[in-house]
Amino acid sequence: MKSLMVFQTDFTYKEGAVCAMYGVVKSVDRELEILDGTHEIPQYDTWSASYRLYQSMKFWPKDTVFVSVVDPGVGTPRKASVARTSDGYYVVTPDNGSLTHLKKLVGIDEIREIDESINRLKGKGTEDVAIFHGRDVFAYCGARLASGIISFEEVGPSYPVDEIIEHEIHKPEISMNRASGIIEIPDPNFGNSWTNIPLKEFKSAGFEYGDMIDVVIKNKDQIVFDKRILFHQSFGFAQKGQPMIYNNELMNIAFAVNQGSFLETYGIGYGSDWTVEFSKETAK
Amino acid sequence: MKSLMVFQTDFTYKEGAVCAMYGVVKSVDRELEILDGTHEIPQYDTWSASYRLYQSMKFWPKDTVFVSVVDPGVGTPRKASVARTSDGYYVVTPDNGSLTHLKKLVGIDEIREIDESINRLKGKGTEDVAIFHGRDVFAYCGARLASGIISFEEVGPSYPVDEIIEHEIHKPEISMNRASGIIEIPDPNFGNSWTNIPLKEFKSAGFEYGDMIDVVIKNKDQIVFDKRILFHQSFGFAQKGQPMIYNNELMNIAFAVNQGSFLETYGIGYGSDWTVEFSKETAK
């Protein structure tokens, strides 16, 4: 059975780029099945591209081919690559940080640079296009891989996994009554902020549902949020309009405002520069 | 042949929730076909969820499985259910008002509460997620039903159709030269407002294309719109910028502004609290 293809980009559906990409896929092999991951990654945001891959990948069947095109460096010497993860998925992407979370949290077994002499669309008069590789390189090469026209080895030459471009991630640190990490990603629709601290580790530090916990969120050295707030299972335990700590759908620690937006109320961003510290006074 | 799956949520495509849900479906059964209803239901708006199901369902093949996840009460004791409509469709949804229009206007033959001991995703480390059931409960259970892995009876225990949570709907009332009902839903893209009064009943009250009709729209007791306007077949009959009455694509009475937005011009909302009255002076 041919591999599924899941696409994510920062193109939106406002113009014809997604449609052209999907046409290329169907022209490679009519039987390929395409699903939208999202086309609303924030523009040029390779951190979000990286996180969104990580967030949903494990729920898909093995061998699914993810095509991720958030490519601020198109036209520069950044590599166009296909990675194979340790748990058996493929990612077709510019090597520009979009593989950060998969590499650190799942593992990448092998990565190959796309050989454009073979795996680039020809015959449509677009051979010299320098500013858009989603259609002619990433979709085309991904479709050939998903279809079985080429093997992973035929993508192009492999290069060391160590050379994959990565964003920095401040790993969670846990000690008794303390935990720290980063604001990893927003849930922009519901206005929540997700940290990279697993619930399990958080609880091992001694935090329990019902606790009031001191939270300090910083953007680099600047304190953006500094409050004692409730940790509980779901939003309804907090008063309306009040911030709280809960655990999200990936079983990580997260912030919400009950019936409001934590993101907007407190102006919280995300990424390596956004650190968070939790601490609890010990009953003495 | 396996049932089609149609999804509607208030998640948007801004983050990875839809992608994760669809991955779950494809992991249950690679052959299942997924179509987007919409992921832009207004947030937490179970009334709109209810209306959108009703609006499009009858155009689909019988046995189609609709998965509707607008779920402000996730984490509270609201039921996670699958309903079977009188005309042969399935709806997987929180029982929170999202079935209102189908129950009142189409009929629901049977409803069953999802048995999470069987029909909840396992093995991905998300067994304790309390704030998001779209992926682990609704998509998973819906996929099993659409695939034929479980029968409708195997969803879980049935409960009385009378217990289904419903929003109130003020039914249309018709008499000679008078009609009343509610503003049922907006067409946000084109700026129109749709009532729940069928054209056929409206005409039976004596209203005819070309008539000037008195319209009063209230939000609870407050009058929001009070004008005499034209009733006609399409927008072009009204002057540019003028409000008018027409019949919409479901053959119900609706309001538009020719080349403008009725919604924005007059600040019109929707739901049980938005009533509308039509009357016509009789020629004497």
Place this chain on the structure above:
Amino acid sequence: MKSLMVFQTDFTYKEGAVCAMYGVVKSVDRELEILDGTHEIPQYDTWSASYRLYQSMKFWPKDTVFVSVVDPGVGTPRKASVARTSDGYYVVTPDNGSLTHLKKLVGIDEIREIDESINRLKGKGTEDVAIFHGRDVFAYCGARLASGIISFEEVGPSYPVDEIIEHEIHKPEISMNRASGIIEIPDPNFGNSWTNIPLKEFKSAGFEYGDMIDVVIKNKDQIVFDKRILFHQSFGFAQKGQPMIYNNELMNIAFAVNQGSFLETYGIGYGSDWTVEFSKETAK
């Protein structure tokens, strides 16, 4: 093998119209495969509808059926039609300018008016709907064609290709050190403006990467942009925030602001009224 169906509309996913259309397709033939072109064409903008068809069509397999519903004249005598392009695709669309680019730049071999006595949805109580043909006429007829239930000849009577409604397009004019054309379309997501001047012709006028070129953009007679700017292969060659000329993914000349929005910075529109002139001082 049945034809693929690609849809583009100005409906958005905010309400149930797309879902109802797709239901109609699947009710005609469960095996038909539907792909989103886009549902975010600017409202009533038949020029953009025309351009988006042209932009992506050639990347799809032959015989693909495109359904394009941007239909400001619904309810008026505009024709509902199916065109066959010279390169072997079908377009189901109101004949209202949406075929402009395909006719001028690709060629249309034949066009037929949809016979609604045969190719309109019946039995759903929507026979008299006058304000929305996407579902009952365009999707329904397109599905019958894609499925092979009807041949192209059975769509309805053909009429002269010359009668197809077209927008005016100012063709590119090229002479030594000069080129002129129109601002054909925006790339709204990345803030770029695309002209209708092919790179190949542009270069034949003597313009080369690295040149500083005088650009005048007019909206009708009013000058909106008048600057000497760089022409180069990709954005990085311009200084941050500076406007530049590059060639886009269709190998046409285009404008960008490096890490900014050309559209917003200079207030640039598109269409027949937006002309552009390039000229270069000759070294003497």
